[in-house]
Amino acid sequence: MTPSDSPPPKKSVNVWKWVGIGCAGLLVLGIGAIAAAVYFFQRTVNMSFDADSAEQVANDIIDFEIPGGSEGFMSMDMGMFKMAGVLSATNPEGTILLVGQISETAMQGDPESLEQAMQDSMADQTGSFQVQEQRLEPRELCGQTVQATILQGEQTVGGQTVPALTYQAFTTYNGEGIFVSLTTSGDDAETQANSIWGSLACK
Numbered sequence: 001m002t003p004s005d006s007p008p009p010k011k012s013v014n015v016w017k018w019v020g021i022g023c024a025g026l027l028v029l030g031i032g033a034i035a036a037a038v039y040f041f042q043r044t045v046n047m048s049f050d051a052d053s054a055e056q057v058a059n060d061i062i063d064f065e066i067p068g069g070s071e072g073f074m075s076m077d078m079g080m081f082k083m084a085g086v087l088s089a090t091n092p093e094g095t096i097l098l099v100g101q102i103s104e105t106a107m108q109g110d111p112e113s114l115e116q117a118m119q120d121s122m123a124d125q126t127g128s129f130q131v132q133e134q135r136l137e138p139r140e141l142c143g144q145t146v147q148a149t150i151l152q153g154e155q156t157v158g159g160q161t162v163p164a165l166t167y168q169a170f171t172t173y174n175g176e177g178i179f180v181s182l183t184t185s186g187d188d189a190e191t192q193a194n195s196i197w198g199s200l201a202c203k
Helices: 015-045 051-061 111-123 189-199
Strands: 070-077 081-088 095-102 130-141 144-157 160-173 176-185
Touching: 051 070, 051 081, 051 095, 095 189, 130 160, 144 176, 160 189, 176 189
Parallel strands: none
Antiparallel strands: 070 081, 081 095, 095 176, 130 144, 144 160, 160 176
């Protein structure tokens, strides 16, 4: 065999290099898809974690007064209903007020489903609250006597377990559905809850 008849040198093909490049490409595409989904969701439901915006949405739905002041933490607008959450400015882990409003048009359709969806959304915001007892009590809301759900239990605040209380109620005001969920915790949870609930006034 002459030198010219020698087989050409084999090129080294690093398979793992191309597998890595492929995985990296899929990862980039996955991150891009997640980012697009988050963007679409925020655009569709108009969800915001801006404190001022959340405070404004809550005040558009109902008047309230939290001892020591309040600070918004989230708001959401899906057209048929909107919701906002505010915390105590001085004890953010000790007071959570969530308010929701269902439009008059939606109330003429399927208000029960919307009320349940709103209630489920609010339940996701109450953190580490552990319910031990549940009962119904008459409460004033928007100038009407409603059957409020009272949840009593415990909540972890600052690494400690303390008494906690939630008041939830739904009513109709000027054709619109109004839902309120108030959670307070600490030794004075009931005093705080009654004070804040007494300040509520629909607009």
